[in-house]
Amino acid sequence: QQQVKQSPQSLIVQKGGISIINCAYENTAFDYFPWYQQFPGKGPALLIAIRPDVSEKKEGRFTISFNKSAKQFSLHIMDSQPGDSATYFCAASSGGGADGLTFGKGTHLIIQP
């Protein structure tokens, strides 16, 4: 049973556009929601993360929007660049996350020049 649903599976955006990836979760005990970026042949790397006590967090061109009542969160990449082309994973954990993160299935993002 997948506890974090991610969409779309793949996404093509023109350079300079906004990339939007969505995730929905079921477990109301989740209290930490990170996004990871993965380039081919590499391990995932933490991009940005949010806790449910805030509705938005921004770091440079990357923004997480969080809707606690809808149990949804999304990643927005502003002014998307070809170097942003990668696979993006949303994830969630509860209670400090000692027992690990639950990941979405990933979104393959391509930024066309």
Added chain:
Amino acid sequence: NAGVTQTPKFRILKIGQSMTLQCTQDMNHNYMYWYRQDPGMGLKLIYYSVGAGITDKGEVPNGYNVSRSTTEDFPLRLELAAPSQTSVYFCASSYQGGHGYTFGSGTRLTVV
């Protein structure tokens, strides 16, 4: 500062063979994790450890074993390899549970 080091990077096993995937971290992290990544399926937790001498099962532990004798090392053992274990395996460590994982570069395993 090497971070999380995984060896080997690639391996081909025959059905029924065994092997150990090595994972070492030099950040003095207590928390360590093994995930497998299959195309279009995200990452699934195999085993995790919250400190030396302590291990626990994740979502997909069948066919695998782990040990954690030191803070630095967290090897993953495959016994009687099966084609279903063909995957990319990632080791991760963190200073605070699920927060701020550092991943290794992965081991691509093919079982034929």
